[in-house]
Amino acid sequence: MITASARNNAEWCDAMCRAHGTPGVFGERAWTSERRTPPLYPDAVTLSPYATAREVLDEIDREAPGCSVKDSFGRLDLSADGFEVLFEARWIHRPATLAAPVAPDDVHWRPVRSARGLAAWEEAWSGGDESLAGLFRPELLADRATTVLAGTTDDGARTVAGAVVSRSDSVIGVSNVFAADDDLDRAWSGCLATVARLWPGLPLVGYEHGDALDAASRQGCVPGATLQVWLAS
Template sequence: MCFAHGTTGRFLVHTWVNAEPVPRFYPNVVTLTAGQADIAEQRQAVRILLKSHLPGRWAVKDSFGTLDIARLGFEVLQEASWIRKQQPKPAPLVSGLAWERAGPGGEAFPTMLYGDENFAMFSGRRDGAIVAGGTLYRADKVVGLSNVVADADDEPGVWRDLCSLAAATFPGLPLVGYESGDELTAAHKAGFEIGDPLRIWVKARD
């Protein structure tokens, strides 16, 4: 997703790292493996990045919930779980919202992002006002679902609708993401399997 924003990054054996500022709400480090030797190398990658003097409170996605970096100056931002829907299929929409695929607008989603055939963002309207939405990105034979927004009463229906929209937009691919709290409950009600835990760390305030 950061590549689609025009942000550079680098895949190491056990970690994805980016020593430059990334779009808001995206991490600068993502762990890719969970072995004990891998964890030591991942911590070292975080230490190196700390020396790069990245501005602000940048984040680390601890994909397996195994990377304890509190002593390196990080605190837990979010505890979550992976979710997966194996083969969503197009189905009638159930939320009662009017859905549309969003176009360019605003700094958070630059124009170049909408030229990426792997990217799609949908917004749901009620009485003309946007009240729900979600972002899809296709990569490595899966579709990532993120940035899901919905009122509490609408959540299960919104998740079901986004599954249908994903199946119509990127057919035949599993849908993956991660959530916590009420959003995790809503995703489960919409047919997602709940998987292993993960953790998001953020650089502690100075």
Template sequence: MSKVAPLLRLAIEDNIGWCSAVCTAHGSRETTSRDAWVNRGASPPFYPNIISRQIGVQDEIETLIGEVAIANQSKRWGIKDSFCELNLSDLGFERIQSGSWYGGTLAANAEPTDWNIIRSPEHLRSWEKAWGGGEDRIFTENLLLDHRISFWFKGGDDAIEAGFISFDSGPSLGISNWFSQDDRSLVQTGALQAANSVSRRRPIVCWSADDALRETGLSDLGPLQVWISPTA
């Protein structure tokens, strides 16, 4: 198997840690092997059941697909193909998204004065609605007790203008789920700078389908794609 570059490995493992935290909050049944992270239970919307961890694991992923499908017969579920190399079309899967991993260490910046962190369950619900969440909760209040996770926001409690999530895996700081009400970019809202202020000079990592991230100072680490299972 090909060796995975260290920064790409950090990005993938940070993302697995974040997905695991969200799925655990919903009662997951997870295992992690050399080849993949897998949740054999039901993952919440927008979160995968399988994330590949190595290159060249087509056969192993196909085995896991059979196991996950048994526990998810009534719903569609996803696979994050971390290296954009799996061929799942013959199994009825549809490729619904492609993007790139990004990562890097950014220059130190001043403490942001217009970004804050969610502290209460009620405010977390407001954050999720501003992000675009529906009636079914994805980000449950017990995530507020996880010291690795911060829900950031800009604006007033009743008028959240922008937000993102940071996940501290230890070796790196992952960012995800960024949004702004006026469609400004990650950099334009100052979200990346806010994350960098707490990174302690560790790499910031993420994945995105937005090519503009190449202009942030983060390096493009390689492609990924997301597959979704056939209709139940």
């Protein structure tokens, strides 16, 4: 399941990069980008536990500030190459056979279909952080494997929660789950209920840490192995 999760996550990172006009490259054991990726997104993602530091580092830009590597299997040691661990997280999965949570009835979850809706989603997701403005570009809406989900109130006028869904052949990836009021349990239940309704029959995967991991676990997501994100120091 970790291999499928890592591939799914790399495909989402590549979708984000393609929306910014800088697609990466899928190798046998790693996805890499020779150009600096958008903020918060890694320059490489390992796809195999046998990926080596050289296979990853030789294919990315280590000169520009902000170089980062997501080691999906937590096996690399990049400290000798000038990197330090930015954070650790755990992969999660939720079996397709598990009953979907009951979504809160006061929040309507649906796919974002317009550039205006995506801008509203991003504003809610970022909490108004201007440094992240324009990160989620309208080109994402044309990506057939990517769906941005918004939880709205007031007849769709206000975005209060959301997530990004990345579809692969064998799994559904979920990332960027947020709640404007910080109630992540409600956000996860609404997201999972929507995923089960729109894409039934596939297991859900992703990764989380901290309070987000706790909330996902309470909604039936099973924590798995640890991954690490390394940042050039």
